[in-house]
Amino acid sequence: MAQIRAENVEKHFGHVQALGRLHLEVETNEFVSVLGPSGCGKTTLLRIVAGLVPPDGGTVYVDGEPVTGPRPNTTLVFQHFRLLPWRTAEDNVAYGLRLRGMAKRQAREEVRPYIEMVGLEGFEKSYPYQLSGGMQQRVGLARALAIDPEILLMDEPFGALDAQTREVMQEELLRIWNATHKTVVFVTHSIDEALVLSDKVVVMAARPGRIIETIEVPFPRPRPTNLRADPVFAQLRTRMWELLRTTEPEETGVAGG
Amino acid sequence: MDRAEDPRLVWGLRIGFALVVLAVWQVTAVRLGENFFAAPGAIVSSAVALLRSGELMHYFVPTLEVLAWGFLLGLAVGIPIGLAIGRWRRLYWVSEGPINLFYTTPLAAVIPIILVILGFGTTTKVFVVFAFVVFSVLINSAAGVRNVDGDLLELARSYGSSEPMLWREILIPSALPFVLVGIRIGIGRALIGAVVAEFYAGISGVGYLIIYYSNRFDVASALVPVGMLIALGVGSTAGLKRLQEWLTPWASEARV
Ligand SMILES: Nc1ncnc2c1ncn2[C@@H]1O[C@H](COP(=O)(O)OP(=O)(O)OP(=O)(O)O)[C@@H](O)[C@H]1O
Numbered sequence: 001m002a003q004i005r006a007e008n009v010e011k012h013f014g015h016v017q018a019l020g021r022l023h024l025e026v027e028t029n030e031f032v033s034v035l036g037p038s039g040c041g042k043t044t045l046l047r048i049v050a051g052l053v054p055p056d057g058g059t060v061y062v063d064g065e066p067v068t069g070p071r072p073n074t075t076l077v078f079q080h081f082r083l084l085p086w087r088t089a090e091d092n093v094a095y096g097l098r099l100r101g102m103a104k105r106q107a108r109e110e111v112r113p114y115i116e117m118v119g120l121e122g123f124e125k126s127y128p129y130q131l132s133g134g135m136q137q138r139v140g141l142a143r144a145l146a147i148d149p150e151i152l153l154m155d156e157p158f159g160a161l162d163a164q165t166r167e168v169m170q171e172e173l174l175r176i177w178n179a180t181h182k183t184v185v186f187v188t189h190s191i192d193e194a195l196v197l198s199d200k201v202v203v204m205a206a207r208p209g210r211i212i213e214t215i216e217v218p219f220p221r222p223r224p225t226n227l228r229a230d231p232v233f234a235q236l237r238t239r240m241w242e243l244l245r246t247t248e249p250e251e252t253g254v255a256g257g
Numbered sequence: 258m259d260r261a262e263d264p265r266l267v268w269g270l271r272i273g274f275a276l277v278v279l280a281v282w283q284v285t286a287v288r289l290g291e292n293f294f295a296a297p298g299a300i301v302s303s304a305v306a307l308l309r310s311g312e313l314m315h316y317f318v319p320t321l322e323v324l325a326w327g328f329l330l331g332l333a334v335g336i337p338i339g340l341a342i343g344r345w346r347r348l349y350w351v352s353e354g355p356i357n358l359f360y361t362t363p364l365a366a367v368i369p370i371i372l373v374i375l376g377f378g379t380t381t382k383v384f385v386v387f388a389f390v391v392f393s394v395l396i397n398s399a400a401g402v403r404n405v406d407g408d409l410l411e412l413a414r415s416y417g418s419s420e421p422m423l424w425r426e427i428l429i430p431s432a433l434p435f436v437l438v439g440i441r442i443g444i445g446r447a448l449i450g451a452v453v454a455e456f457y458a459g460i461s462g463v464g465y466l467i468i469y470y471s472n473r474f475d476v477a478s479a480l481v482p483v484g485m486l487i488a489l490g491v492g493s494t495a496g497l498k499r500l501q502e503w504l505t506p507w508a509s510e511a512r513v
Pocket residue numbers: 013014016017018036037038039040041042043044045079
């Protein structure tokens with residue numbers, strides 16, 4: 001049974017049809033990437049799956065239950081970080097644990113490995129305004145990972161990172177995913193990133209936001225380091241590129257990996 | 258475009274300007290006759306005389322007590338009610354009109370009525386200070402909560418925050434800079450309230466002192482308690498600014 005199942009999901013914002021009759025299935029422990037032009041409804045889809053906004057039509061099921069609100073086993077990594085400006089980096093990372101009743105000091109202890117994982121040692125006591133965009137994004141990432149959710153919804157989680165940090169983070173994410181058996185829905189603008197990380201890539205088109213193609217990624221795991229040299233990789237890459245280009249020529253904001 | 262300020266230049270200009278003003282004031286006052294236009298020198302000697310005799314403190318301490326009680330009561334009532342109004346929309350809908358009505362009422366105009374009800378004692382004065390303070394604190398506290406970033410509320414919801422944790426982690430820190438602005442405005446209004454109340458209710462406090470010396474055309478002595486009130490206002494506002502920098506580093510330093 002699919003862990004996440006979106007059936008006929010529709011969402012309007014005024015006259016804008018953000019999502020129209022969208023279907024999506026994500027298996028337990030599957031890593032699915034979502035590719036699509038800007039404004040095609042990727043964030044809206046994640047917010048609906050996270051239970052933050054109700055769909056206007058259709059239903060999302062998680063573990064067979066219709067989603068009616070936020071659930072403790074699901075965490076969303078927000079596109080624009082959403083850190084608490086009045087909390088230090090470590091307290092931002094500890095936010096989820098604090099909400100679960102953990103004492104401040106213990107929560108700070110608990111999140112240390114996550115701070116190290118995202119490479120923010122030495123910045124524990126910094127406030128968000130003292131951090132670069134990329135560092136803020138990593139705080140948001142660590143905050144989500146620290147509560148060890150079963151389902152991780154990630155909205156362009158590496159968008160603000162430089163190429164090198166991005167690769168390190170990709171590896172870390174795969175390691176965690178492997179070790180903790182999470183289900184991941186990963187929104188990205190990078191075709192390469194989607195191919196390197198995912199079991200399955202769904203390509204969306206805009207107006208109304210819908211899935212136009214689902215592509216199984218056939219590479220074995222752990223992914224070979226020379227993946228990009230594989231002719232199949234190049235083939236899939238071209239196919240996705242074409243798909244994105246035909247959907248929304250003027251808006252296809254595909255950023256290179 | 259961000260030219261560093263040389264503190265020596267800044268303070269040199271400030272002190273220099275103040276000295277020029279004082280000098281012009283002194284000369285003008287002496288020429289016009291000190292009855293109507295007290296010179297700085299005369300004010301200083303009046304201040305020394307009033308302090309020596311103990312008269313200044315005798316009148317100032319009751320005023321301070323009235324100020325402290327009225328102000329603290331204003332905070333104790335204004336902050337929690339303001340925060341609650343900011344959080345719960347129904348409360349806001351109900352109270353918005355009455356609060357604006359009270360806030361715009363010229364309070365000085367109703368002091369005689371308050372006197373009739375509460376009498377000529379300290380209670381009236383404390384109540385007047387309270388009334389001057391409470392609405393600015395309340396309105397700003399409510400605005401602080403209402404101004405919270407909706408994205409952060411969604412964040413809290415997605416992480417399953419309880420209501421107490423929502424207050425602690427998001428609403429209170431977010432409202433704090435607004436509350437402090439309300440308090441700062443409240444300080445100025447408290448001083449007005451205290452003096453105006455004393456003008457009406459009489460017999461004690463610096464308000465009485467000011468009237469007493471003004472009636473005797475001793476402008477220099479009348480200005481001494483005024484100076485004390487100014488010093489009190491400036492001092493507590495500066496202290497509040499320190500407090501704000503300490504309490505909300507993200508809000509002040511982020512603008513550097
Ligand atoms: N809260 C909202 N109010 C009004 N319109 C909205 C809202 N959220 C999204 N929309 C609209 O819905 C459409 C889809 O938005 P969404 O944010 O889901 O796109 P996206 O695929 O995440 O884009 P991007 O890649 O730029 O992040 C857009 O046209 C957007 O303007």
